[in-house]
Amino acid sequence: MTDFNQLPPLGSGLGFRLPFTEQVLAAHAEVDFLEITADHFLEADVRRDRLLERLREKFTLIPHGLNLSLGSAEGLNTGYLAQLRTLVERVDPPWWSEHISFTQAGGVEIGHLSPVPFNRQGLDALCENVRIARETIARPLILENITYTMQLPWNKIDEGEFLAELLERSDCGLLLDVTNLYTNSENHEYDASHFLDQLPADRVVQLHYVGGEHLDGQLIDNHSQDTPEPVWELMREVFRRFPVKGAILERDGNFPEFNSLLAEVSRCREVAAEMGRWT
Amino acid sequence: MDLSLSQKLMARLFTGARFRKRVLEDAASVAEEYHLSAENLEWLRNCAREEARRFARSLIRKRLGVIVNLLPLTRRSMGKQFGELFHEFAADRDTRGVSRHLHDAIDFSGWLLEKHVPSVPDWFQHVVGYERNWLEAQAATGWFFRIRIYRHHISRLHSIHKREEMKYTGPPNLIIWLRRSAKAEPRERRYFPRFWPS
Numbered sequence: 001m002t003d004f005n006q007l008p009p010l011g012s013g014l015g016f017r018l019p020f021t022e023q024v025l026a027a028h029a030e031v032d033f034l035e036i037t038a039d040h041f042l043e044a045d046v047r048r049d050r051l052l053e054r055l056r057e058k059f060t061l062i063p064h065g066l067n068l069s070l071g072s073a074e075g076l077n078t079g080y081l082a083q084l085r086t087l088v089e090r091v092d093p094p095w096w097s098e099h100i101s102f103t104q105a106g107g108v109e110i111g112h113l114s115p116v117p118f119n120r121q122g123l124d125a126l127c128e129n130v131r132i133a134r135e136t137i138a139r140p141l142i143l144e145n146i147t148y149t150m151q152l153p154w155n156k157i158d159e160g161e162f163l164a165e166l167l168e169r170s171d172c173g174l175l176l177d178v179t180n181l182y183t184n185s186e187n188h189e190y191d192a193s194h195f196l197d198q199l200p201a202d203r204v205v206q207l208h209y210v211g212g213e214h215l216d217g218q219l220i221d222n223h224s225q226d227t228p229e230p231v232w233e234l235m236r237e238v239f240r241r242f243p244v245k246g247a248i249l250e251r252d253g254n255f256p257e258f259n260s261l262l263a264e265v266s267r268c269r270e271v272a273a274e275m276g277r278w279t
Numbered sequence: 280m281d282l283s284l285s286q287k288l289m290a291r292l293f294t295g296a297r298f299r300k301r302v303l304e305d306a307a308s309v310a311e312e313y314h315l316s317a318e319n320l321e322w323l324r325n326c327a328r329e330e331a332r333r334f335a336r337s338l339i340r341k342r343l344g345v346i347v348n349l350l351p352l353t354r355r356s357m358g359k360q361f362g363e364l365f366h367e368f369a370a371d372r373d374t375r376g377v378s379r380h381l382h383d384a385i386d387f388s389g390w391l392l393e394k395h396v397p398s399v400p401d402w403f404q405h406v407v408g409y410e411r412n413w414l415e416a417q418a419a420t421g422w423f424f425r426i427r428i429y430r431h432h433i434s435r436l437h438s439i440h441k442r443e444e445m446k447y448t449g450p451p452n453l454i455i456w457l458r459r460s461a462k463a464e465p466r467e468r469r470y471f472p473r474f475w476p477s
Contacts (some may be wrong), residue, residue: 032378042377043377043378043461044462045461045462045463045464045465046462046463046464047464049462067377069385073281073282073283073286073287074283074286080377083377089366102286104290105283105286105287105289106286106287106290106291108287108290108291108294108295108373109373109374109375109376109379110289110290110293110294110375111294111338111340111341111342111373111379112334112337112338112346114286114289114290114293117282117285119284121281124280125282149330149333150326150330150334152285153322154280154285189352215337216335216336220337226430233333254343
């Protein structure tokens, strides 16, 4: 079994985005580590290869996959897994991450993370696919909770309970997306604290946070806004409960000035320090 | 419902406007094709009516958010038609692979070239073709070489941000797109005549 407590504390980091390349490289004193979207580096040309080396020189990089489809009943995306393996071996991270979701089925690529039912079938499919992934990539794997706009009628287990069993059975850590937790708790009217109660404390490794917006009557996690106060409050609670190793600001669009992103990264570090983390 | 079947149905609902329509208008044939119970068919119809439609719209919005940056001149020359036509194009097309957005932009630009797009300048096809060539150079997995001559200074349009000001004017230019291998950077080179009558 993996002892996630032994993983190095990385601190407060940023999801790397190409438009901010030079600012990120200049801000290595203010950003503790970077999360890289794996897809941006899997079919890299010379220029992208050089960029990866420049980033590696200055930061610890955590590869974050998007299309492994770990929740697919038909099996995970084997071509993508092979590409991920090459990237992970090159970057040599303390862990890598993917999602508790499926992205393809019946020959169709959905192009977005889709929910796996919280039931035995969903658990079995995820655990089998994670087993294959972990046999291929020999680094600790952490799994991210996603948002879901619809409750599947085949859900039989509480989401928190489902995650706890998944993490224990598959020996994975949790990438707790605090914004996703907040978004789901708002859209589906459940208590986020109760969700946190069910998580295995020693497996919450990394966090994501950012802001979304309301659209079509729902809160959408489109990663396009500043982190709202309720998410900061939830982050504070998470830092209090769990010995988290790192947190990533996951802004994807509607970019503000780069200094605004640094201010959020700094605030995250302060909140963690108030709760006795990374000090 | 079996997990594999439910995921196949969800994938089709999320990416296919025609399938959603069929579920709502011809549910019996869908039930027969997939051996669905009455309860599961009811779920499928409810999903197609609301949730899947919403999910599909957000998927297309997400794709559009990337495409506008891959086809900036095309977008500027089309105005709000760009988004409207992209929704029409994407309604029954999913995307594939790590370079999904690049291929999405290539396919969309190809679709625009075949479609009669109303209220666009008469040089519109040249702009779309120009951007498409550059995207194809980026997507090439090996040697790529293409050469085109345009009667007008097509790349001058890059610096114009208001659609009303976009005017396709001389001098003519020759453009070469080149990529030596999958790892090499794609290149675009432009050449202009030394003299051109004003």
